[in-house]
Amino acid sequence: xxxRQIQLEVLRYNPETDSEPRFQTYSVPCLNxxxxxxALNYVKENLDTTVSYxxxxxxxxxxSCGMMINxxxxxxxxxxxxxxxxxxxxEPMAHFPVERDLVTVVDDFIAKFASIKPYLIPKxxxxxxAGEYKQTPAELLKFKQYTLCINCMLCYxxxxxxGLVPQFLGPAAISMAHRYNQDSRxxxxxxxxxxxxxxxxxxxxxxxxxxxxxxxxHVDPAGALQQVKVASTIDWYKEHLMPWVKK
Amino acid sequence: MGEEMSSKPYVREIxxxxxxxxxxxxxxxxxxxxxxxxxxxxxxxxxxxxGALASGPxxxxxxxESLRSPLGVLFxxxxxxMTAYHSVSWFVVTPQAMPIQRGEEFVPGNIIVxxxxxxxxxxxxxxxxxxx
Numbered sequence: 001x002x003x004r005q006i007q008l009e010v011l012r013y014n015p016e017t018d019s020e021p022r023f024q025t026y027s028v029p030c031l032n033x034x035x036x037x038x039a040l041n042y043v044k045e046n047l048d049t050t051v052s053y054x055x056x057x058x059x060x061x062x063x064s065c066g067m068m069i070n071x072x073x074x075x076x077x078x079x080x081x082x083x084x085x086x087x088x089x090x091e092p093m094a095h096f097p098v099e100r101d102l103v104t105v106v107d108d109f110i111a112k113f114a115s116i117k118p119y120l121i122p123k124x125x126x127x128x129x130a131g132e133y134k135q136t137p138a139e140l141l142k143f144k145q146y147t148l149c150i151n152c153m154l155c156y157x158x159x160x161x162x163g164l165v166p167q168f169l170g171p172a173a174i175s176m177a178h179r180y181n182q183d184s185r186x187x188x189x190x191x192x193x194x195x196x197x198x199x200x201x202x203x204x205x206x207x208x209x210x211x212x213x214x215x216x217x218h219v220d221p222a223g224a225l226q227q228v229k230v231a232s233t234i235d236w237y238k239e240h241l242m243p244w245v246k247k
Numbered sequence: 248m249g250e251e252m253s254s255k256p257y258v259r260e261i262x263x264x265x266x267x268x269x270x271x272x273x274x275x276x277x278x279x280x281x282x283x284x285x286x287x288x289x290x291x292x293x294x295x296x297x298g299a300l301a302s303g304p305x306x307x308x309x310x311x312e313s314l315r316s317p318l319g320v321l322f323x324x325x326x327x328x329m330t331a332y333h334s335v336s337w338f339v340v341t342p343q344a345m346p347i348q349r350g351e352e353f354v355p356g357n358i359i360v361x362x363x364x365x366x367x368x369x370x371x372x373x374x375x376x377x378x379x
Contacts, residue, residue, distance in 0.1 A: 015255040071270070097256035105256045138351045160273055163261040208276040209340065223343030230344065 009089040037076035053102035063152030073157035093157035116177040121188025146179035155211035168204040171211035171221035178224040197232040279336040285329035
């Protein structure tokens with residue numbers, strides 16, 4: 001197992017003592033098969049116990065360890081050391097306030113995510129005795145890709161629009177709205193559209209496409225948002241040109 | 248959720264005018280957006296042509312003459328290149344915006360992109376034949 005000495009530059013910010021963040025460099029002996037999260041854990045265990053960061057599963061499922069690695073939004077557990085040079089810079093996710101070191105304040109995302117009603121709203125209530133809601137494989141495929149989202153928020157860290165206009169509902173929330181709207185068992189689209197089809201909803205998106213490029217689960221949020229735009233435009237034309245047609 | 252963890256989270260400001268210089272993908276996005284200005288400029292030129300046509304044969308022949316000038320040719324060439332870039336940059340993202348599901352499978356993205364190139368070629372050909 002080959003070992004390499006890496007200079008790990010970590011953004012540090014202590015709200016109790018610092019007026020602004022600064023970088024601190026740690027020299028870390030890294031094994032070639034390590035990921036950046038391993039290097040951070042090495043720092044925490046051996047060099048500096050005060051470094052703060054979020055992580056849990058170490059297998060790109062929990063979505064906790066999102067951070068900027070050499071300026072790119074990445075999961076630290078999926079960023080292999082062998083893909084980088086001898087100097088690696090880690091910063092908290094862009095576009096989010098910094099709580100402490102690599103930990104960000106994500107309340108804004110959580111509130112936005114909840115606002116799109118990310119759950120099935122059946123078209124009509126059905127008693128349990130009526131049986132299950134059936135779905136064909138083709139109907140499942142329509143939205144399956146969007147169910148893979150792990151809420152890691154890397155898409156928000158990549159989206160310049162969210163950085164410039166923090167009111168923007170953002171890629172993951174709108175993709176999740178699209179996921180439920182596309183579900184044949186769901187009837188809640190009208191309720192979600194009140195939040196999604198607004199200026200600060202999907203129309204704030206200018207299709208930079210960065211969200212899809214950084215998504216570790218290949219959800220393609222940018223694609224979802226454009227599809228939401230197309231559907232919302234059709235709604236508008238139906239409403240204004242053909243008011244007699246029911247949606 | 249909702250409970251404040253610290254009283255002093257640090258907000259890192261985004262440079263309002265130079266933000267797109269931070270990443271190559273932002274620059275590519277800006278290139279796609281900025282090239283639309285050339286389409287606007289060409290549309291303006293067409294309106295000027297219509298104006299000249301309405302003013303009479305002399306004005307129109309003057310307009311046509313100006314198109315043949317080196318500056319006119321250079322402008323047309325620049326518009327052609329920029330419009331082609333703009334169109335191609337949109338064509339490559341069409342499969343994301345309009346996926347087509349046939350039965351259980353989605354139509355491969357390259358078929359959707361190539362259909363756009365095909366339509367572009369057909370329309371261009373019709374205009375070329377019509378203009379000859």
